[in-house]
Amino acid sequence: MYQVQLSACTSIRPSVMLKPRMVQQSREVVQKEQRRVDHRTRVPRNENLEKLRNGYLFPEIAMREAEHLQKYPNFKLINLGIGDTTEPIPDIITSSMVEQAQALSTLEGYRGYGPEHGNKALRKAIADVVYKGLKVKDTEVFVSDGAQCDISRLQLLLGSNVTIAVQDPSFPAYIYSGVIIGQAGEFQEETGKYWNIEYMKCGPQNNLFPNLLTTSRTDVIFFCSPNNPTGHAASRNQLEQLVEFARKNGSIIIYDSAYAAYISDDNSPRSIFEIPGAREVAIEVSSFSKFAGFTGVRLGWTVVPEELLFANGFPVIKDFNRIVYTCFNGASSIAQAGGLACLSPEGLMAIRQVIDYYKENAKILIDTFELLGLKAYGGKNAPYIWVHFPGSRSWDVFDEILEKTHVVTVPGRGFGPGGEEYVRVSAFGHREIILEASKRLKNLYR
Amino acid sequence: MYQVQLSACTSIRPSVMLKPRMVQQSREVVQKEQRRVDHRTRVPRNENLEKLRNGYLFPEIAMREAEHLQKYPNFKLINLGIGDTTEPIPDIITSSMVEQAQALSTLEGYRGYGPEHGNKALRKAIADVVYKGLKVKDTEVFVSDGAQCDISRLQLLLGSNVTIAVQDPSFPAYIYSGVIIGQAGEFQEETGKYWNIEYMKCGPQNNLFPNLLTTSRTDVIFFCSPNNPTGHAASRNQLEQLVEFARKNGSIIIYDSAYAAYISDDNSPRSIFEIPGAREVAIEVSSFSKFAGFTGVRLGWTVVPEELLFANGFPVIKDFNRIVYTCFNGASSIAQAGGLACLSPEGLMAIRQVIDYYKENAKILIDTFELLGLKAYGGKNAPYIWVHFPGSRSWDVFDEILEKTHVVTVPGRGFGPGGEEYVRVSAFGHREIILEASKRLKNLYR
Known part of the structure; x- marks a missing residue:
């Protein structure tokens, strides 16, 4: 298992830290460096960490996002993935x-x-x-x-x-x-x-x-x-x-x-x-x-x-x-x-306005998905919309939405097997971005 | 072991959360409440936490400090215990x-x-x-x-x-x-x-x-x-x-x-x-x-x-x-x-001045302890002075210093058995406080 992961970090190279100052020392130093490069501790890797199979969800999404950006450098990506707040703090x-x-x-x-x-x-x-x-x-x-x-x-x-x-x-x-x-x-x-x-x-x-x-x-x-x-x-x-x-x-x-x-x-x-x-x-x-x-x-x-x-x-x-x-x-x-x-x-009053703003975003997104004939949960008491794509794999849906609309969501599978067939869409975002996302998403099946 | 600790929290009393609205319900509710009060989960206490014998060092010191303040409400306590910075950030x-x-x-x-x-x-x-x-x-x-x-x-x-x-x-x-x-x-x-x-x-x-x-x-x-x-x-x-x-x-x-x-x-x-x-x-x-x-x-x-x-x-x-x-x-x-x-x-230049200030404090304290004929380690490359009291128990030294000079230190024993016979003195503090502490400490054995 760890070998697969190791292959992903071939760029890791021990740096040479000592420079031989005299010629007669150089061979000895090189040998010493060689030993150093080869050095492994005898500390066992924590077996609990070895059990962690999948990459952490959000870094995985970030990777696919980066690949997409490379493929479409001129398209403006909209991120409704990670649930990160966007509006200024009062x-x-x-x-x-x-x-x-x-x-x-x-x-x-x-x-x-x-x-x-x-x-x-x-x-x-x-x-x-x-x-x-x-x-x-x-x-x-x-x-x-x-x-x-x-x-x-x-x-x-x-x-x-x-x-x-x-x-x-x-x-x-x-x-x-x-x-x-x-x-x-x-x-x-x-x-x-x-x-x-x-x-x-x-x-x-x-x-x-x-x-x-x-x-x-x-x-x-x-x-x-x-x-x-x-x-x-x-x-x-x-x-x-x-x-x-x-x-x-x-x-x-x-x-x-x-x-x-x-x-x-x-x-x-x-x-x-x-x-x-x-x-x-x-x-x-x-x-x-x-x-x-x-x-x-x-x-x-x-x-x-x-x-x-x-x-x-x-x-x-x-x-x-x-x-x-x-x-x-x-x-x-x-x-x-x-x-x-x-x-x-x-403070509470000022915060309430920001929360209401995000909830209006959620309403726009729910309406968008319902217009597409999709069942959308959440959004009424939460900043997330949970959209059902019956019969589809959630990473496929994620990829399809990204490819066709340049909108990042989160594949439901990342939240457990019970998330298969769903994607999570975040309602955090500036209004104009949410409206643009809505416009693009409405064309998902055209 | 935990019973000793439990006795220290006898003030913990479950609050009654339900109020019977009708008389005929009241007995039933009281019984329900009784069950609630008695409720224990079946979750085992983490055995690693059970192993932790001593109270954490600094809360223990804070407790003795509070007792001292109660005993001497009119004396100004000087805290050279916890290593907490005191000078404004540049x-x-x-x-x-x-x-x-x-x-x-x-x-x-x-x-x-x-x-x-x-x-x-x-x-x-x-x-x-x-x-x-x-x-x-x-x-x-x-x-x-x-x-x-x-x-x-x-x-x-x-x-x-x-x-x-x-x-x-x-x-x-x-x-x-x-x-x-x-x-x-x-x-x-x-x-x-x-x-x-x-x-x-x-x-x-x-x-x-x-x-x-x-x-x-x-x-x-x-x-x-x-x-x-x-x-x-x-x-x-x-x-x-x-x-x-x-x-x-x-x-x-x-x-x-x-x-x-x-x-x-x-x-x-x-x-x-x-x-x-x-x-x-x-x-x-x-x-x-x-x-x-x-x-x-x-x-x-x-x-x-x-x-x-x-x-x-x-x-x-x-x-x-x-x-x-x-x-x-x-x-x-x-x-x-x-x-x-x-x-x-x-930033580095401004910080350097603050560090030098603390180190001058340390110098004052080292000189104080040496004047008392005590061996003081540290203080030259660190904001702590480690003072040796040969043959004494460190909590006794802590108590004696506190009682006689109203200065809080840290008993070395709190840092492991190797700290017995020592107290740690912190050099963090306003200069006038350090000078006052020095004055008081010089009279420790009078």
Whole structure:
């Protein structure tokens, strides 16, 4: 296996670091260099990393994108692939970051390390504003540099001796981080799944929600709502079922609510903690990335309720605290100042406008696909549209759309076998770009 | 063991989340609540975390500090404990961060996700400026949110099936992250060491460098120079021995150079890559924290040379790249703008002044301890002074200094059994505070 990958890096050449200063030394030095070039450590490669079969989804897309650009240098590529925010961050938020950065150059304003788990004011604002009325304490909020990073820290918390379940399709980081920490068996080419991971199919047959009657018990259930990639925001009833299922099985739900701000539907909770009984079974991971355009600023958080206990009665929050102290050192103080501004009444109002803008984009794209006679899910409570191409392979659809319209999407297969026949289309983008994409896509089948 | 810890969190009480609306429902609801309160998941606690015996060093110090403040509310405490920078960041650097933050509110300047491994310009500046003449390529530089975070990501890279060695004393994160990932056996109370970790004693008997003749072979050697806590910058000759030792044993050195900017001694390399042959055996982790006062801004980097290979010939850089893609999402774009400014000629000049200021502090403290007849190591190539109190227990010395002078230090024992009889004193601080600390310390034995 690794030989295939090695062949891709033939450009790696050890450089010669020593230059012989005297002629009589040169042969000896050359021999020494030869030994050096040949040197391998005796350190075994991490077998968990050896299990990772596929390239990470987004780099793979970037590669195909680059090839396409080479083939069509004069066409303007439109990227509706990676879910990256495009609209400026409202002034009121960047002003706070500017102020914080400036303060760092003053004797009075300079601050070094902050608390590893985040500034008190921000923890409190998250507890009070995001979880208003839900009895989340500021001490249960751990500020981070983003949800993806926190997922890995949660995997460090859980370790290799737990079993996990994921939605199928789902954001690949849950599975990949699980493989890296050692929770998975070998990858099965025929099924496209890793051994020992429970894939909970979330197809339209079951309203994009898992069929819990046929889902095996696992220690941990990764659950994202609104789901990336399907854009489906689970209903209250669905989440009640999920919490009940976790309680019955003694499982921990790791609930990813990174897109919660996009939910308009009253019947879809924005937090798992809206569901009675969730505090004893759930951790919630979230982020300012898609909420406030902080994808590059890097800020997120995780809530671990005090009531959540391991089988031996030990509080999960205490171990997570230890992980955060040891493996992290706090989010940037400048980003945290921005996060605090996001949660002010004015910040929230300004953010709402940006979110509405992206949701209007989503509407345009949904209409486009429906005009083509395709079934498009999501987009109403999420910035993603999940388009069904019955009977087609998703990488083929990806390639066809790219070839014919110069629009980059994400092949559903990249999110698991349950994503086959679908592509994910992102609604992030300037309006004129979305309109241009819509125009091109309408001609897809002409 | 965990019961002791549990007793410390008796304040944790599940909150009642449901209110019975009708009388006939109330008994049923109360019973349901009771079940909820009693709910434990069936998820096993991570046995690696169970192995972690001691509280993390700095929270433990913070606790004693808080107790002291309660006892002496009117005394001004001086903190020479945690190695946290105190002087403002030069304007030229924060200006870049301000500019970047402002740009995020403009259509032209807004950027979302950057590359996970850092912006090209910053990677290139690190390669060209920090590693000038050492043939480090920009593609070998991975920009991060700090060295402590990268150490954990390196542990994810290495996994549980490797053996590690650490300097004794050393910064605790190497051992703790090793325990968390599963590289260590049980903690041995009698020795103060974890099974399966090689503690390389770095005492004055051997010039604060390990005796490699008596050091067992391990897969990985964590090595920090200038070392935290001893402040010792390894000499060129010592590092040549270390590289030769690693080459002979097929080991990987993880070289932490977070304090390299403090080195004045020409005979002490600032990078492991100054040593011929290091590229095949070493990874270097470093940081802007102590270099530019970025402890709260969060920025660091790791260099993984292309020539570094696992036993099976697979390039380590490829696996680390995967870890960074999966478990990280890039350092804050604002922090990266600051980092780039640090490495401009003007930035470097401004930073040099701040470093010299801290080193003058160090000189004052060294003189103070020598006046007391104590042997003080470090301080010349590092912001830490390592003071020897022969025959004393370091926590006792810590307590005595705190009680008599209201100065917080760090007990050497917190850095491993080899730190017994020592305390670490940080030279970070405003000059007037350092002078006041010096005055108080001079009276320690009166």
